[in-house]
Amino acid sequence: xxxxxxxxxxxxxxxxxxxxxxxxxxxxxxxxxxxxxxxxSNKRPTEIASVGLLYPSECKNSRAEFDKHCRASWVKHxxxxxxxxxxxxxxxxxxDSRRVIKQ
Amino acid sequence: xxxxxxxxxxxGQGNKSSGNTVKGPTVGGPFTLVDTENRIVTxxxxxxxxxxxxxxxxxxxxxxxxxxxxxxxxxKLLESKYNSEILPVFVTIDPQRDNPSQxxxxxxxxxxxxxxxxxxxxxxxxxxxxxxxxFKKVEEEGDDYLxxxxxNMYLMNPRMEVARCFGVEYNAEELSEAIxxxxxxxxx
Numbered sequence: 001x002x003x004x005x006x007x008x009x010x011x012x013x014x015x016x017x018x019x020x021x022x023x024x025x026x027x028x029x030x031x032x033x034x035x036x037x038x039x040x041s042n043k044r045p046t047e048i049a050s051v052g053l054l055y056p057s058e059c060k061n062s063r064a065e066f067d068k069h070c071r072a073s074w075v076k077h078x079x080x081x082x083x084x085x086x087x088x089x090x091x092x093x094x095x096d097s098r099r100v101i102k103q
Numbered sequence: 104x105x106x107x108x109x110x111x112x113x114x115g116q117g118n119k120s121s122g123n124t125v126k127g128p129t130v131g132g133p134f135t136l137v138d139t140e141n142r143i144v145t146x147x148x149x150x151x152x153x154x155x156x157x158x159x160x161x162x163x164x165x166x167x168x169x170x171x172x173x174x175x176x177x178x179k180l181l182e183s184k185y186n187s188e189i190l191p192v193f194v195t196i197d198p199q200r201d202n203p204s205q206x207x208x209x210x211x212x213x214x215x216x217x218x219x220x221x222x223x224x225x226x227x228x229x230x231x232x233x234x235x236x237x238f239k240k241v242e243e244e245g246d247d248y249l250x251x252x253x254x255n256m257y258l259m260n261p262r263m264e265v266a267r268c269f270g271v272e273y274n275a276e277e278l279s280e281a282i283x284x285x286x287x288x289x290x291x
Contacts, residue, residue, distance in 0.1 A: 011202050012204045013202070014205050015161070016208075018161050018163075018209070019209060070164075071162070072247055073162075073164075073242045073244065073248055074164040074249075076242055077164050077249060
C-alpha cells in the first residue's frame with residue numbers, strides 16, 4: 001500500500017505536547033487563568049486575549065503561563081468556550097433576577 | 104398479459120414483505136489502514152469480534168481525550184464486571200499529524216489494547232464517508248489546527264455491521280451497559 005500522504009514530513013515524530021502530562025499542565029494553567037478572571041472581575045479589563053476576550057492586567061502572569069503550556073489552537077478553543085459559557089451564564093442570571101423582581 | 108400482471112403482483116408483494124424489514128442507510132464498509140506497528144489492517148481483521156469504533160484525533164483539546172477515556176473505561180468494565188470482550192479501535196481523522204508513533208504514544212496512556220489506525224488521507228477520507236463521519240479543519244495556522252468532527256462511537260457486531268451508535272452523552276458505565284445489552288440481544 002502506498003503510504004503517500006500521511007505524516008509525510010515526519011513519519012515518526014511524536015507531539016508530546018498533546019500527551020497526558022502536557023495536557024494536564026495545559027488544563028491547570030487554563031483553569032488558573034480563568035480563576036484569575038473570575039477573581040479579578042471587578043477590575044478594568046485592559047488586555048486582549050484571543051477571540052475578543054479581554055482581561056485585567058492582574059491576570060497577565062497567569063495568561064502568559066496559559067499561553068506557554070497550551071497550543072495556540074487550544075488556547076483559542078478554550079477562550080471561545082469560556083466566552084460562550086459566560087454569555088450563557090449571564091443570560092441565566094439575568095433571567096433569574098427578573099423572576100425575583102416579578103415576585 | 105396474465106403472466107405480466109402476475110409478475111407485477113409478485114413483485115409488489117415482494118416489495119411489501121421487504122418493506123416490513125426496511126433497513127436504515129448503510130453505515131460502514133471496507134477499509135485499508137495501518138495500525139501503530141505499521142501493519143496493514145482491513146475490516147476483515149475485525150470479523151468475528153465485537154468492536155467499539157471511535158473516530159478522533161490526538162490533538163483534540165478536550166472532547167477527544169474524554170471520549171478515549173470513556174472508551175477505555177467501558178472496555179475494562181465490560182471485562183471485569185460482565186466478562187465480555189470487546190475490541191476498542193481508534194481511527195484518526197487527522198492522518199497528517201497522527202502517524203503510527205503518535206497514535207501509539209497517545210493511546211498507550213489510556214489502554215494499550217486500543218488499536219490505533221491511520222493511513223493515507225484518501226483512505227481515511229473514504230472510511231469517514233462510509234461511516235458518515237463529518238470532519239473539518241478549523242482554526243488553522245500552519246501545523247496547528249483543530250478538527251471539528253462528529254464524536255460518534257460505533258458498536259460493530261462480529262459481522263462488522265453497526266449495532267449501535269453512541270454520542271458524547273454516555274459515561275463509561277452507561278456505555279458498557281448499553282454495549283452489553285446490544286451484545287446479549289444479538290444472536291451469535
